[in-house]
Amino acid sequence: MHRMTIVAALLALLAGSATAGESPFTGGVIHVGVVTKDLDTSVAFYTDVIGMKRTGGFEVDAAFGKASGLTNGLAFSVVVLRLMDAPDATQFKLMSFEKDATTPKSGHIEDALGIQYVTLMVTDLTPFVTRIKAAGVPFLGETPIPLGDSGNHFVLVQDPDGTFIELIGPMK
Numbered sequence: 001m002h003r004m005t006i007v008a009a010l011l012a013l014l015a016g017s018a019t020a021g022e023s024p025f026t027g028g029v030i031h032v033g034v035v036t037k038d039l040d041t042s043v044a045f046y047t048d049v050i051g052m053k054r055t056g057g058f059e060v061d062a063a064f065g066k067a068s069g070l071t072n073g074l075a076f077s078v079v080v081l082r083l084m085d086a087p088d089a090t091q092f093k094l095m096s097f098e099k100d101a102t103t104p105k106s107g108h109i110e111d112a113l114g115i116q117y118v119t120l121m122v123t124d125l126t127p128f129v130t131r132i133k134a135a136g137v138p139f140l141g142e143t144p145i146p147l148g149d150s151g152n153h154f155v156l157v158q159d160p161d162g163t164f165i166e167l168i169g170p171m172k
């Protein structure tokens with residue numbers, strides 16, 4: 001009888017937990033925070049060249065920076081960008097501490113650990129290529145290049161701090 005009580009308790013516990021199809025996350029979106037050397041330069045790159053939308057921002061005071069473990073007591077500002085101005089769109093959060101970087105700019109994604117690139121799927125690469133050329137941002141490798149027979153092309157550039165940006169979509 002005691003064994004049946006334990007089994008019943010375990011079954012009740014399992015029934016109350018998430019099933020295999022449920023996620024413990026509140027949504028399917030990942031927000032990304034990017035530390036930049038120069039906030040204005042990076043905001044201009046991501047809005048004017050890449051085409052993201054500036055949708056807001058917020059301040060983090062020194063006390064919260066230290067208590068949260070984000071900084072060693074530095075206050076900072078965050079600019080929030082999105083691919084589209086929609087409440088459920090990914091937030092691309094830019095911030096700067098206005099000091100020299102301690103990580104050298106990578107030449108290729110193999111040159112450093114951690115997040116090296118961001119992939120953006122687009123409906124038409126043509127306006128992106130036009131803006132990239134107009135801004136004087138160099139294309140890496142031989143991009144834009146076709147991706148097999150998919151009809152899509154691949155473009156690779158770097159932001160002002162060296163983060164690689166992949167753009168994938170058709171050239172219309």
